[in-house]
Amino acid sequence: MPSTDHSPAPGEPVLVLLTAGPGGAPTPRLADPAAPHLTVTDQGATRGDGLFETALAVADASGVFAMRKPGAHLGRLAASAAALLLPVPEAPVWEEAIAAGLAAYADANEVAEGDRLAVRLTVTRGPEVGPGEPPRPSAWVLLSPAARPDPAERRAGVRVLLLDRGLDSTVAERAPWLLTGAKTLSYAVNMAALRHARAHGADDVVFTSADGYLLEGPTSTLLISRRGADSARRLVTPLRQKGILAGTSQSVIFAAAQAEGWALGYGPLVPADLEGADGLWLVSSVRGVLPIRAVDGREVPVDQELTELLQGWLDADVDPGDHLTGDPVRDEH
Incomplete structure (x- = not known):
């Protein structure tokens, strides 16, 4: 005791x-x-x-x-x-x-x-x-x-800005002392990014690398859903090796999606990959699954049914298995 x-x-x-x-x-x-x-x-x-x-x-x-x-x-x-x-x-x-x-x-x-x-x-x-x-x-x-959770926020979604984090996508390998994949107390930049977004009519941020890759939110992980040519559902997230934090919520959702037969993918992703998606979300432990409804002022579709599905998977708290390691899981679809 x-x-x-x-x-x-x-x-x-x-x-x-x-x-x-x-x-x-x-x-x-x-x-x-x-x-x-x-x-x-x-x-x-x-x-x-x-x-x-x-x-x-x-x-x-x-x-x-x-x-x-x-x-x-x-x-x-x-x-x-x-x-x-x-x-x-x-x-x-x-x-x-x-x-x-x-x-x-x-x-x-x-x-x-x-x-x-x-x-x-x-x-x-x-x-x-x-x-x-x-x-x-x-x-x-x-x-x-x-x-x-606020049901109104989950239905409406959040508006995000794409902001350059000022580091290129090779920094994790080239300069590991910058600790891009560690959850450190040095969050001043993340908080400044959120203040910038709110001052410009947005709610949140998705960082991009200096060489144009999608990364993560200041306090969340990005998920994208789209259908393939065979109409199979596919869930993707930016590549962790590009210098982002491994998302615990994303890993749980990926494990559940894989069990349900979804195709999975780990980037690398660029802003053009946000276009034509069935849904975009920011996910985190406390706020859960929040749909993105606008990117840089451009409206994107919000699928309430998909949002509730992903939130249900997160709430079920399944074992993330191989998805927790930080290495891409081979997509067998």
């Missing part, structure tokens, strides 16, 4: 710190989310040096929360940590902390079926240390109430 120095109030976010215990192993501890916990020299704050994952937990009919895609999120966190050469807690420690946070929130609140929590796992490099000293990372889990 985790230690505690704070009892959450109803509606309050739940914070679980992973603090070093006996022998240096991190142990979960419930703490006050409104109290200060980081030093002013923590490199997560001063340099954006760290990583995070945001997952979704949903309550069942008994009021018990379960986090979706735990293996996918913890696997991606470990991959990001390896890219940053950042020591992080092992998966069982995270699982214990998440379970403690979910239980603490349920104990403090009247939970109804379908209630949702955003579960954010964060690790920073910690305070600055002397030369040759090992890092002292700061790690925590923050669980915050999340709104239920």
Whole structure:
């Protein structure tokens, strides 16, 4: 059982710190989310040096929360940590902390079926240390109430702008230190892109590479559906090797689509591939499947039936299998 120095109030976010215990192993501890916990020299704050994952937990009919895609999120966190050469807690420690946070929130609140929590796992490099000293990372889990999906937004769709991210599609291989495939704390550019889009009458963004390939959204993965010459459904997403983050939601949807006999494809894709599609979507863990209704001001079709199908696959939370590795799965269709 985790230690505690704070009892959450109803509606309050739940914070679980992973603090070093006996022998240096991190142990979960419930703490006050409104109290200060980081030093002013923590490199997560001063340099954006760290990583995070945001997952979704949903309550069942008994009021018990379960986090979706735990293996996918913890696997991606470990991959990001390896890219940053950042020591992080092992998966069982995270699982214990998440379970403690979910239980603490349920104990403090009247939970109804379908209630949702955003579960954010964060690790920073910690305070600055002397030369040759090992890092002292700061790690925590923050669980915050999340709104239920807005049916009107899902029906209407979102308007996106295509924005040049300023890096070409070979950067992941040529300059791995730019961490294009890791989920780091350095999200200032992503947030600036969203502000730019909203200032220009759009809701979201799809990044493109400097040499013209489609990449991803600031907080989401792009999916495209179209029919082939044989009328078979085909679901495609940009190639991860072009320097984008592996999408946990996309991997779950692809696994379900493959089981249903859909053809699959992993880019490379260019803006022209958005034309003539049956549907375009941005997908993410908390917001789910959102259809795109306009690209750079040009209207595109929104298929509500397809949107609900993809959302149902995401909600079913099937094992993503080979689709989680980051390597294209061979299309047998």
